Amino acid sequence: MPRRVDHEERRQQIADALLRTAATRGLHATGMREVAAEAGVSLRLVQYYFGTKEELLLAAMQHLAVRFSDRVLARIERMKETGSAASPRGVVAAILTEALPADEERRTFTVLSTAYLALSLTDPALAIKPLVRNSGIVSDLVAAQLRAAQLAGDAPASLDADLESISLLAMSVGLGTSVLAGQSSVAQAQAVIDYHLRRLFPA
Amino acid sequence: MPRRVDHEERRQQIADALLRTAATRGLHATGMREVAAEAGVSLRLVQYYFGTKEELLLAAMQHLAVRFSDRVLARIERMKETGSAASPRGVVAAILTEALPADEERRTFTVLSTAYLALSLTDPALAIKPLVRNSGIVSDLVAAQLRAAQLAGDAPASLDADLESISLLAMSVGLGTSVLAGQSSVAQAQAVIDYHLRRLFPA
DNA sequence: CTGTTTATGATACGAATGTATCACTAACGG
DNA sequence: CCGTTAGTGATACATTCGTATCATAAACAG
Numbered sequence: 001m002p003r004r005v006d007h008e009e010r011r012q013q014i015a016d017a018l019l020r021t022a023a024t025r026g027l028h029a030t031g032m033r034e035v036a037a038e039a040g041v042s043l044r045l046v047q048y049y050f051g052t053k054e055e056l057l058l059a060a061m062q063h064l065a066v067r068f069s070d071r072v073l074a075r076i077e078r079m080k081e082t083g084s085a086a087s088p089r090g091v092v093a094a095i096l097t098e099a100l101p102a103d104e105e106r107r108t109f110t111v112l113s114t115a116y117l118a119l120s121l122t123d124p125a126l127a128i129k130p131l132v133r134n135s136g137i138v139s140d141l142v143a144a145q146l147r148a149a150q151l152a153g154d155a156p157a158s159l160d161a162d163l164e165s166i167s168l169l170a171m172s173v174g175l176g177t178s179v180l181a182g183q184s185s186v187a188q189a190q191a192v193i194d195y196h197l198r199r200l201f202p203a
Numbered sequence: 204m205p206r207r208v209d210h211e212e213r214r215q216q217i218a219d220a221l222l223r224t225a226a227t228r229g230l231h232a233t234g235m236r237e238v239a240a241e242a243g244v245s246l247r248l249v250q251y252y253f254g255t256k257e258e259l260l261l262a263a264m265q266h267l268a269v270r271f272s273d274r275v276l277a278r279i280e281r282m283k284e285t286g287s288a289a290s291p292r293g294v295v296a297a298i299l300t301e302a303l304p305a306d307e308e309r310r311t312f313t314v315l316s317t318a319y320l321a322l323s324l325t326d327p328a329l330a331i332k333p334l335v336r337n338s339g340i341v342s343d344l345v346a347a348q349l350r351a352a353q354l355a356g357d358a359p360a361s362l363d364a365d366l367e368s369i370s371l372l373a374m375s376v377g378l379g380t381s382v383l384a385g386q387s388s389v390a391q392a393q394a395v396i397d398y399h400l401r402r403l404f405p406a
Numbered sequence: 407c408t409g410t411t412t413a414t415g416a417t418a419c420g421a422a423t424g425t426a427t428c429a430c431t432a433a434c435g436g
Numbered sequence: 437c438c439g440t441t442a443g444t445g446a447t448a449c450a451t452t453c454g455t456a457t458c459a460t461a462a463a464c465a466g
Contacts, residue, residue: 022325026321026326028229028232029325044413044415047455048412053454053455111325114320114324115321117321117383118229121383122227122229122230123232131384132385135386160398167398170373170380171370171377173376173381174372174373174374174375174377177320180324182335183339184369192370234423236423244444245444248444251442255424
């Protein structure tokens with residue numbers, strides 16, 4: 001059975017298995033053996049592709065970040081197709097909505113992000129850089145959209161684009177955890193987002 | 204040495220020890236033996252007061268929630284003393300600021316809240332109810348302050364008090380994690396809070 | 407065809423964990 | 437004054453974890 005095989009593909013397959021089991025059993029409670037079983041490979045193989053568990057966790061985190069970015073971009077692309085070119089409001093709405101745990105995939109993302117954050121806060125080896133860097137890029141993007149809207153007269157000039165951008169993303173994170181904790185429904189969270197979109201981009 | 208001793212006090216002492224070690228080593232990685240060592244008691248004693256680890260975790264979470272509420276109330280009381288009676292803006296500012304991980308104690312609270320949230324998302328036995336309920340109360344309180352300010356003409360009547368309240372608390376949570384993740388400084392987060400306070404309560 | 411490298415499998419090992427067990431000491435009730 | 441119980445201690449046990457070790461099968465080079 002040992003065949004010449006694509007290393008990177010194999011690594012992603014295993015990382016995916018980790019993310020899948022970690023989403024239900026918890027990131028800290030997911031062991032190498034479970035990952036191997038979920039991926040349908042032997043424990044030795046997981047060790048072969050990722051020498052240590054820490055390496056596996058880091059690779060899976062990066063994979064998670066990439067998947068999220070891809071989903072946001074895909075949502076924007078989809079919006080472009082089905083209508084007008086991507087308006088600032090549309091782009092911001094896409095980002096905020098994609099971060100809500102509305103379906104199983106997005107819920108998984110939110111759960112795992114929280115788990116990685118919690119873990120990295122006490123485990124210095126697990127720097128959360130990938131997710132943070134991603135978030136920084138998104139924040140700059142939102143601020144740019146706001147400024148563009150202000151120039152076009154679609155958003156009040158009195159807004160502070162940078163502060164609003166940080167607020168929106170912080171709120172997005174908070175709403176996500178609120179939904180996960182069962183404190184708010186997805187509909188409520190969406191209503192909050194729409195409320196602020198109306199405030200920032202008056203019709 | 205077996206003396207008649209206050210049970211509840213002992214339990215809080217041990218729960219405090221758990222919170223202390225969990226804040227640095229992680230909630231999942233903190234074992235019964237470490238808690239015992241930190242509290243300066245024997246492992247058997249921890250077992251005696253909390254039969255199982257799950258019970259200990261739950262008790263510590265409730266203790267954490269109580270300590271936070273107390274701090275918020277104390278901050279409001281302190282504000283009352285040192286000046287005017289608690290204005291709506293002052294109360295809201297106190298709540299939002301107290302939730303920022305600005306000093307070690309508040310940082311500990313934010314770290315542990317995140318850890319408990321992450322754990323409870325995958326461990327059904329660890330319902331996060333105490334923290335959620337607490338947050339719900341605070342949300343209602345903020346909404347009430349906003350409505351009072353609107354009636355007094357200190358806040359725009361166009362605001363939706365409920366949605367703004369949810370937004371503020373979600374933003375507060377998001378800002379906290381942002382600071383913890385090293386994405387924002389405390390000063391930046393405070394600037395964001397002040398920005399929204401100015402928006403909600405124009406001078 | 408042969409040997410060397412890549413890929414895979416089975417299993418062993420030491421450490422750490424939560425929990426259970428056995429033993430003992432001090433205090434209070436009668 | 438004595439026995440019953442609450443409080444405390446030392447230690448044992450089974451399990452699980454990450455990692456290491458030993459062995460081997462397939463693929464390509466020469």
